[in-house]
Amino acid sequence: MIYGELEVYEPGAPPDLDLSWSGEKKAKEIVEWLELEFQDFGDLDFHNLISGHVFANFDELTSSVWNQESSSREVVLKYFGNSILANQLDEVVRAVEDHFEGDLFPADHRIYLDVSEDGEDERIEFPNTELVQSIIEDIPSILELLSVVRSDIPDSLGHNQGPDFLMKEDELQRLEERLIELKISLKSPNEQTDELIGEAGDGFQKVGSKLAAHIGEMTKVSTLKFAEKFGESTGTWAGRAAILVIFGERLLQLLL
Numbered sequence: 001m002i003y004g005e006l007e008v009y010e011p012g013a014p015p016d017l018d019l020s021w022s023g024e025k026k027a028k029e030i031v032e033w034l035e036l037e038f039q040d041f042g043d044l045d046f047h048n049l050i051s052g053h054v055f056a057n058f059d060e061l062t063s064s065v066w067n068q069e070s071s072s073r074e075v076v077l078k079y080f081g082n083s084i085l086a087n088q089l090d091e092v093v094r095a096v097e098d099h100f101e102g103d104l105f106p107a108d109h110r111i112y113l114d115v116s117e118d119g120e121d122e123r124i125e126f127p128n129t130e131l132v133q134s135i136i137e138d139i140p141s142i143l144e145l146l147s148v149v150r151s152d153i154p155d156s157l158g159h160n161q162g163p164d165f166l167m168k169e170d171e172l173q174r175l176e177e178r179l180i181e182l183k184i185s186l187k188s189p190n191e192q193t194d195e196l197i198g199e200a201g202d203g204f205q206k207v208g209s210k211l212a213a214h215i216g217e218m219t220k221v222s223t224l225k226f227a228e229k230f231g232e233s234t235g236t237w238a239g240r241a242a243i244l245v246i247f248g249e250r251l252l253q254l255l256l
Contacts, residue, residue, distance in 0.1 A: 001056040005114040006064045011037035014079045023088035027095035041105040072096040204248030212241040
């Protein structure tokens with residue numbers, strides 16, 4: 001039997017809007033971005049998307065497709081809510097609604113339909129689907145956090161780290177790569193998924209623990225001048241370390 005699974009990629013980075021801009025200027029920037037990343041819901045060619053296959057999970061698949069539909073207001077608030085003043089929102093939404101005929105749907109280049117055939121191998125499923133979905137949703141934020149950690153380490157944790165410094169650039173890079181692989185694997189589990197989960201889970205716990213240990217050492221040996229600067233960010237770094245450790249623990253829970 002043939003099964004389909006819809007995968008919708010995140011849109012490209014939205015433009016930065018200056019809070020001081022007029023509603024008209026913001027609307028123009030937003031519409032130009034939406035034209036690249038979204039389309040009118042009515043423009044979706046569903047028959048072309050399913051490519052003539054007869055899917056065993058047709059009802060589930062169609063439901064997941066229709067769930068991608070969003071109103072103009074929902075999309076504007078999701079991606080630009082922090083950049084639009086309250087008295088500008090209706091003006092911006094009207095401009096978007098005037099440009100598009102109806103509700104919005106991801107552009108074709110963001111939509112991928114994975115077709116699989118269920119033969120002798122059993123379909124692999126996780127018992128805790130809610131945890132899996134939660135982890136998938138959190139992965140973009142964790143990737144962003146890893147990037148921030150890597151860029152902030154020299155300024156916040158000292159430039160002269162030396163060869164014995166616990167946090168290695170290539171270690172963080174490998175962790176990012178593993179997490180990207182894992183996100184794909186969690187959506188379509190296979191025989192390698194458990195291995196990826198274990199590697200990523202252990203990796204996050206180790207990196208978080210190393211970061212927490214280094215924070216403690218920096219606090220002990222800081223000069224007064226450095227301690228004043230470092231003290232301002234100690235709580236931030238401790239929070240980052242905790243997030244990484246906890247995320248690793250959540251990953252490893254999938255193997256229980």
